[in-house]
Amino acid sequence: MAVHAITQGARQAKSAAPAEMPRNAGMPLDEAWLSGTRVNLSAAERRVATLPGRRSVKKDAQAGWLLKAVTCIDLTTLSGDDTEGRVRRLCAKAKNPIRPDLLDAMGMGERRITTGAICVYHRFVAAAVDALKGSGIPVAAVSTGFPAGLVPHDVKLREIEASVADGAAEIDIVITREHVLTGNWQALYDEMRDFRKACGHAHVKAILATGDLKTLRNVAKASLVCMMAGADFIKTSTGKEGVNATPLVTLAMLREIRAYHDRTGFLVGYKPAGGISAAKDVLTYQFLMKEELGRRWLEPDLFRVGASSLLADIERQLEHHVTGRYSAFNRHAVG
Numbered sequence: 001m002a003v004h005a006i007t008q009g010a011r012q013a014k015s016a017a018p019a020e021m022p023r024n025a026g027m028p029l030d031e032a033w034l035s036g037t038r039v040n041l042s043a044a045e046r047r048v049a050t051l052p053g054r055r056s057v058k059k060d061a062q063a064g065w066l067l068k069a070v071t072c073i074d075l076t077t078l079s080g081d082d083t084e085g086r087v088r089r090l091c092a093k094a095k096n097p098i099r100p101d102l103l104d105a106m107g108m109g110e111r112r113i114t115t116g117a118i119c120v121y122h123r124f125v126a127a128a129v130d131a132l133k134g135s136g137i138p139v140a141a142v143s144t145g146f147p148a149g150l151v152p153h154d155v156k157l158r159e160i161e162a163s164v165a166d167g168a169a170e171i172d173i174v175i176t177r178e179h180v181l182t183g184n185w186q187a188l189y190d191e192m193r194d195f196r197k198a199c200g201h202a203h204v205k206a207i208l209a210t211g212d213l214k215t216l217r218n219v220a221k222a223s224l225v226c227m228m229a230g231a232d233f234i235k236t237s238t239g240k241e242g243v244n245a246t247p248l249v250t251l252a253m254l255r256e257i258r259a260y261h262d263r264t265g266f267l268v269g270y271k272p273a274g275g276i277s278a279a280k281d282v283l284t285y286q287f288l289m290k291e292e293l294g295r296r297w298l299e300p301d302l303f304r305v306g307a308s309s310l311l312a313d314i315e316r317q318l319e320h321h322v323t324g325r326y327s328a329f330n331r332h333a334v335g
C-alpha cells in the first residue's frame with residue numbers, strides 16, 4: 001500500500017496552514033453589498049451537476065481524503081434521548097475514530113487522528129469536556145434554542161454563556177429564520193453580533209437552517225450578514241429541517257465566503273450538516289471546498305462536517321481499502 005500517498009492525502013493542506021489565524025472581526029452591516037447579492041441558479045446547478053463526473057479519487061488517495069475528513073467531523077449526538085453515557089461513548093470514539101489495526105495497515109498508526117470536535121446539547125457539555133480532557137478535542141454546544149431558535153433573545157444569550165462556562169470551545173447558534181424571510185437584515189445582524197459577543201473566546205458557528213430559507217439568494221444574503229456580524233463559521237443546517245446540507249446550497253455559501261474573504265481578508269469556515277452519512281458525500285464537499293476556496297479550507301479550523309453517522313461509513317470504506325472486504329454497519333455502531 002502506498003503509505004506515502006495516504007499520509008500526503010491526510011496532511012494535504014497542513015503545509016499551507018498558518019500557525020495562527022486572526023478571527024473574523026466582522027464589519028458594519030453593508031446594505032449596498034447585500035442588495036447587490038445574487039445567485040445564478042442555473043449556473044450553480046450546472047456547476048454542481050458536473051462535479052461527480054469531473055472529480056474522483058481512488059485507492060490510497062481516497063483513503064487519504066477520508067482520513068482528512070475524519071479530522072473535520074463534528075461528531076454529533078443531538079437526540080431527545082441522549083444520556084451522559086452515550087455522550088461519553090461518543091467522546092471515546094472521537095479520541096480513537098478509526099480502528100488501530102486499520103491505521104497501522106495504512107502506515108498511519110503513529111499519527112494521532114481524532115475527530116474535529118464533539119457536538120452536543122448544553123446539558124452534556126461538562127461531561128464531554130471531562131471525557132475529552134487532555135485530548136485537545138474541542139466540545140461544541142448547540143445553542144440559542146436549537147433547533148428552532150424561537151426562545152427569548154436574552155435566554156439565548158444566557159444559554160451561550162452557560163455552555164461557555166461549562167467549557168464549550170465552540171458554540172453552534174441558530175439564527176431566527178423570520179429575520180431572513182422578512183428581509184430584516186438589521187435584526188439578523190444585531191442578533192448575530194450579540195451571539196458573537198456572548199461567546200467571548202469561544203468560536204461561533206452560525207446555523208442558517210438553509211432548508212427553511214426558501215431561496216438561494218436568501219441563503220447567500222444570510223451567509224453574508226452572519227459573516228459581517230462576526231461569525232467564525234457558517235453552517236447549513238441543524239439536521240432537523242426537511243432539507244439539510246446539499247452541494248447546491250454549499251456552492252452558494254462558499255461563494256459568499258470567498259467574496260467576504262476577498263473584501264475583508266478574513267477567513268470564515270464552512271460546516272455542512274445534516275444527512276451526511278456516506279463517505280462519497282463528504283468527498284463531494286471536500287472537492288467543492290478545494291475548488292471554490294483552495295486547500296487552506298480543507299483544515300479543521302475552516303472546515304467541519306456535522307454528522308452523527310458518517311464516521312461509520314468512512315471506517316467501513318477504510319476497512320475495505322485495507323482488507324478488500326466490507327464489514328456490517330453494526331460493527332461500527334458508535335460512529
Ligand SMILES: O=C[C@H](O)COP(=O)(O)O
Nearest residue numbers: 238239274275306307308
Ligand atoms: O449538526 C449536526 C447535525 O445535527 C447532524 O445531523 P445528522 O444526524 O443527520 O448527521
